[in-house]
Amino acid sequence: MNRNVILTCAVTGAGDTTGKNPNVPVTPKQIADNCIEAARAGASVAHIHVRDPETGGISHSVDHFREVMERVREADADIVMNITAGGGGDWIPDAEDPTRGGPGTDIQTPAQRHEPVGELLPELCTLDCGSLNFGDMVYVNTADWLREHARLVQAAGVKPELECFDLGHVWFARQLQQEGLLDGDPLFQLCLGIPWGAEADPETMLAMRNRLPENANWAAFGIGRHQMPMVAQAMLLGGHARVGLEDNLYLEKGVMATNGGLVEKAGTIIENLGGRIMTPAETRAHLSLRDPSTGQTVETAAGGEA
Template identity: 45%
Template sequence: MTGHTILTCALTGNLTRPDQTPHLPITPAQIIDAALEAAEAGAAIVHIHVRDPETGAPSSELGLYRQVVEALRRENPALILNLTTGPGARFVPSEKDPRVAGEGTTLTHPEARVAHVVALKPDICTLDLNTMNSGAQVVINTPGHVRRMAALIRAAGVLPEIELFDSGDIALMHDLLADGTLQGPVLCSFVMGVRYGFQPLPESVLYARGRLPHDAQFTAIGTGRSAFPMVAQSYLAGGHVRVGLEDGVYLSRGILAPGNAALVLKARRIVEDLGGTLASAEQARIDLRLPRLEPELKSSEMPGET
């Protein structure tokens, strides 16, 4: 681990519903504003999903991602952008024939799941290794699909953040490192609190940490009521931290967070009260071996033709 604690803010996610909180950013403009506010509060990385501006439903529309990414690169070029590739793995068997996809299935080709990453080349994108029960549904990430996605991510020059939901995912990660699909040092996240995966306990964090390569960096992510306890646990275990309306909508018991920035400020206070210091986006780029981006010129700043 580095000596700096990197805070990621997961702005909207795929599963948080608008009816759970009126403060969930939906439109590109809302997501952009939420990202900039989170950065001002102390986030070095923003983790980005996009949503249909009309319905609030999760979306994989390239044009929506392009609006968000281009605006953030223009407004805050130091901010590290992390795009999801998680959507597109969910399978719901139909009642009549479980071999046939039922309503709610999103399972699609690996190439489609990373098309926005290939096109926009963010700093980081997630790469989920889990095949698991998720509520009454199933998430499927076969080793073959993961390898196809990883190859495209690498060709795009993007750093994958390896999402680990249970111990078997760590075993798969080691196989992917051994065969060259992934290259170290790896950046990992332990997703804690999904019902049938890692449970949000100190023992879970320490076990997962102990199974990583020696040069890996990690974040323990808590979902729901475990979001802030996992901020403290991840920091104490030598990891980075993450919060955001994707992970939990409450600032404290019974009190909805007014936005992502409020969650970042509370996480920042936890880290600082424990003796830590958050990395700036510039420092996080150094620690993660990411290139420094030059700011894009605004239209009013473009040089004239000669």
């Protein structure tokens, strides 16, 4: 059991959720405000996507990421920043010509996906570790693309959060480690409940956890109604946790969530199980992340045994 929990808040994703919950942030200012709200509610890490401020849809704009980062850094609430680098992988075959991408297809090269990370140098960025039937589309991540992307992240000195949506993704992440493309102790995020990847249940989480490298740090999350049960399950199995409006829109049945409310509810679960949420400073030390105020890597672990 892990009693010192790194709690991530994924404040907004790229999915079509803005019309389902009015609290989902869209503009860079709203996204930054939600990061600050999550920090004040006790979150250790804020994971961000950015959206087109006009449509609420997918955006890869470095300027949008930059505005979010600057607004959060200027606030009086500390939080570790985790930028997505997993956009630009959506493939929807055209109905008339399945050899071509149809409406909704959004494909970027590894270099394009890496651009916000390379320019802004957050403490963390995501590295999705394989392809997946993601709902009704295919999320594309070939092995060679992932190797190229891992090299770019490694050269930037940013720690990748290895997002694994199925057991084979854990296998490939271990391969990246064997090839020397991951520095230090790897950080895994087990992503559960997305159709049609790994299911959100204790057996699946345990199976994925049992295939991690011995020196791995890891967290897990479930989407929708599985979000809070997976917070407890991850803690009990020795891991960290993630909540947020990217993954779940409801605080309870019929009650729309906010990011701050989800962080507070997760915090109550963690405390009731005898644990505590690690501060951002403790998180940087525990994961050997770069301190944004100094630019230096924090080397000494803090926050107790995890």
